[in-house]
Structures are given as structure tokens and as C-alpha cells.
Amino acid sequence: MISTVMPNYKRFNIAFEHGEGLWLTGTDGRRFLDFGAGIAVSSLGHAHPHLVKAIAEQAQRVMHVSNLYRIPQAEALADRLVAHSFADSVLFCSSGAEANEVLVKLIRRAQYKNGHPERNRILCFHHAFHGRTLAMLSATGNPAYLEGFGPTVDGFDHVPLNDIEAVKAAITPETAGIFLEPIQGESGIHPATPEFLRALRALCDEKGLYLGIDEVQTGIGRTGRLFAHEHAGIIPDVVSSAKGLGGGFPLGAVLAREELAKHLTPGTHGNTYGGNPLACAAGLAVLDVILKPGMFDQITKVGSRFGDMLDKIVADFPLVFQGARGIGLMRGLHCRLPVSDVVSAVMNEGLLCVAAGDNVVRLVPPLIATEEDCQEACSRIQRAAHTLMTKQEKNA
Numbered sequence: 001m002i003s004t005v006m007p008n009y010k011r012f013n014i015a016f017e018h019g020e021g022l023w024l025t026g027t028d029g030r031r032f033l034d035f036g037a038g039i040a041v042s043s044l045g046h047a048h049p050h051l052v053k054a055i056a057e058q059a060q061r062v063m064h065v066s067n068l069y070r071i072p073q074a075e076a077l078a079d080r081l082v083a084h085s086f087a088d089s090v091l092f093c094s095s096g097a098e099a100n101e102v103l104v105k106l107i108r109r110a111q112y113k114n115g116h117p118e119r120n121r122i123l124c125f126h127h128a129f130h131g132r133t134l135a136m137l138s139a140t141g142n143p144a145y146l147e148g149f150g151p152t153v154d155g156f157d158h159v160p161l162n163d164i165e166a167v168k169a170a171i172t173p174e175t176a177g178i179f180l181e182p183i184q185g186e187s188g189i190h191p192a193t194p195e196f197l198r199a200l201r202a203l204c205d206e207k208g209l210y211l212g213i214d215e216v217q218t219g220i221g222r223t224g225r226l227f228a229h230e231h232a233g234i235i236p237d238v239v240s241s242a243k244g245l246g247g248g249f250p251l252g253a254v255l256a257r258e259e260l261a262k263h264l265t266p267g268t269h270g271n272t273y274g275g276n277p278l279a280c281a282a283g284l285a286v287l288d289v290i291l292k293p294g295m296f297d298q299i300t301k302v303g304s305r306f307g308d309m310l311d312k313i314v315a316d317f318p319l320v321f322q323g324a325r326g327i328g329l330m331r332g333l334h335c336r337l338p339v340s341d342v343v344s345a346v347m348n349e350g351l352l353c354v355a356a357g358d359n360v361v362r363l364v365p366p367l368i369a370t371e372e373d374c375q376e377a378c379s380r381i382q383r384a385a386h387t388l389m390t391k392q393e394k395n396a
């Protein structure tokens with residue numbers, strides 16, 4: 001008989017009873033070092049006192065009121081995101097896919113209002129991931145995710161990442177904008193090069209297109225900057241955020257320049273939960289920690305040391321791993337053995353990580369991780385790699 005929870009996830013047979021910092025304790029008493037962070041979400045780790053207090057206090061006052069009224073917590077959070085980014089204005093929502101939907105709506109609406117209703121197609125990239133709503137499935141373009149969910153939403157074209165000539169060749173009079181992740185996360189930690197991002201910016205300026213960046217996974221400090229596009233020194237037109245923004249509370253945001261945001265006039269878009277007092281109190285508490293002076297330097301330093309440790313693991317276990325990549329606290333280990341075997345072996349050593357595409361183990365710990373935490377994670381990965389090697393030798 002079917003489980004009462006729909007079977008759309010293949011789940012590990014473990015449930016967690018509580019967490020503290022980077023550690024999770026299972027209902028069976030097992031302890032795990034969490035380098036998955038609920039897929040790059042728990043940016044402050046588990047049960048962070050400041051986040052817990054902010055949520056509890058806000059819940060006691062008022063949780064939800066709807067966007068029919070002013071919401072001071074949303075105004076404060078928008079002010080802070082604007083103060084620390086390229087953006088002039090922010091819209092709140094509850095997930096990454098929803099943020100991306102709004103990002104596309106903003107690009108299309110702005111082109112329409114600029115007198116270009118024919119410019120309504122969005123240029124996306126192979127191996128992208130933008131979420132699972134109907135339109136974002138089309139933006140993602142992965143045939144495996146689309147099967148049986150047709151008719152597909154029209155308006156998205158795809159070209160290879162980091163190929164500026166392919167981008168130029170794919171632009172038509174109907175192209176409204178270009179949309180990409182600065183580092184493709186779900187498909188295996190594939191970065192867009194800074195040169196490519198700068199070339200896209202220049203191309204958008206030249207052709208009157210908008211540049212949209214999906215920072216759902218890369219944003220809110222993950223790469224050592226508030227947003228990963230900052231590494232390339234570009235100014236986007238619109239950026240989506242979610243995952244780490246709420247630190248575990250469902251919260252998404254769309255940050256845009258005034259030129260786009262001004263077209264989202266009353267009645268053009270709405271959402272019941274977007275920016276409610278509780279979600280925004282969580283977002284403010286996360287930013288209190290992430291925007292603390294020195295935090296980005298710490299993430300950069302710890303991340304870089306973590307990268308060195310992972311390189312050493314690759315060198316020590318060339319039959320298990322073929323490379324390490326990533327930036328800040330968004331890292332990937334490219335496996336030779338099937339990634340599911342590696343994730344299971346690592347979990348047996350008490351370390352949580354996340355499988356990604358291209359046979360990559362994704363390591364995206366809470367942003368409060370220390371060098372010692374990374375060292376501990378690497379010891380466990382080494383033990384797992386050793387076990388996998390021993391098994392291989394026995395089978396050979």
C-alpha cells in the first residue's frame with residue numbers, strides 16, 4: 001500500500017530528533033556531522049540560539065497578517081538586502097522555484113512595458129536547475145524531470161554554459177533575458193566563469209536584454225560573498241534567493257533593479273505567505289549573523305582550507321575520487337565510484353552530504369562551520385573512502 005506521504009523521494013531510513021550547531025541526532029541516538037545542511041539551507045546550523053529566539057518571539061506576537069497590511073519585518077529585511085546588494089527593491093515569497101517564477105515574470109513584464117511585448121523568451125543553460133514548478137521545469141530543461149508532465153511551458157531556450165558564441169547565436173528578436181546560476185549546484189558544482197558572466201552582462205547591455213541570476217543555492221554568504229555573482233564584479237538586473245535566507249524557515253526573495261521592479265504594480269503579482277512577519281523575522285536573524293563584520297572573510301578562509309583538504313583526499317584516494325571543485329562553503333567531490341555508494345559510505349561514518357548530478361558529492365555545511373569541523377568531515381570521508389577501497393579489493 002502507498003505511504004500516506006507521497007513517494008516522490010527516496011529517503012534514507014533515518015529521522016532526526018534534534019540538532020545543535022553542525023550536529024544532528026537521530027531518533028535512534030546516532031549522531032551525524034551535517035555537511036548537507038538540508039541542501040544548503042541551514043546556514044546557521046541547527047537550533048542557533050539567535051534564530052530560535054527571533055522565531056519564538058515573533059510567533060508569540062504575530063505570525064501572519066497577509067500583504068493587505070504593512071509588515072515592518074519585511075520592510076526591515078528588504079532594507080537590509082537592498083543596502084547590501086545591487087538591488088533597489090525586493091519581493092518576498094516562500095521557495096526558490098517561486099522566486100524564479102517571479103524573476104521571469106519581472107523580466108517579461110519589463111520588456112512588455114518597454115514596448116517589446118515580442119521579447120518574452122528566456123535564454124537558459126544546459127544542466128541548469130531552477131525548481132519544479134511547471135515553468136521552472138521548462139527553464140531547467142532536464143528531460144528526466146519533464147517526462148509525463150507535458151505540455152511543457154514554452155518560452156525557454158537552452159545553450160551550453162560558458163559558451164558565449166552559442167549564447168550570441170541563440171539570441172533572437174524574441175529574447176527577453178538571460179537566466180543562470182553563477183555556480184550550477186544540483187547538476188554538480190559547475191561554475192560559470194567570471195569572464196562568461198561579464199560577457200553576458202555586456203551582451204545584455206548591447207541587446208537590451210535583462211540578466212537574471214539564480215542565487216537560490218549560491219546566495220546569502222555560501223561562496224564568501226552575499227551573492228556569488230559579486231565575484232565576477234557584475235551588476236545583474238534581477239536575482240532570486242531562498243535556501244539559506246531563512247536558515248531553515250521557508251523564505252524566498254527576488255531582488256531587482258528599479259527599472260524592473262517598478263512594473264510590479266498593485267494587482268500584477270501576489271502571494272499569500274510572501275514576506276510574512278514570522279518568515280521575515282527568521283530572515284533578519286540569519287542576516288544578523290551572516291552580515292556580521294568578518295563573517296564573509298571567515299567563510300572564505302574556512303572554505304579555502306576545506307578545498308585544500310578535499311584536494312588532498314582526491315590525491316590520497318584516486319580510485320574513489322577524480323577531483324574536487326567549488327568555492328567558499330559550496331564544494332563538490334567528483335567521484336569515480338557511484339555517488340550513491342559514496343554518500344552511503346560517508347553516512348555510515350556519521351557525515352551527511354548531498355548527492356548532485358555528474359556523480360558529485362556536494363558538501364554544503366552550515367556557514368558557521370570551522371576549520372576543525374571541516375577537518376572532522378574530511379577524516380570521516382577518508383574513512384569512508386578507505387572502506388570503499390577495501391570492498392573494491394575484495395570484489396576484485
Ligand SMILES: *Cc1c(COP(=O)(O)O)cnc(C)c1O
Nearest residue numbers: 095096097129130131185216217
Ligand atoms: C534548490 C534550488 C531551486 C529550487 O528551490 P525550491 O525552494 O526547492 O523551490 C532553484 N534554483 C536553484 C539554483 C536551487 O538550488
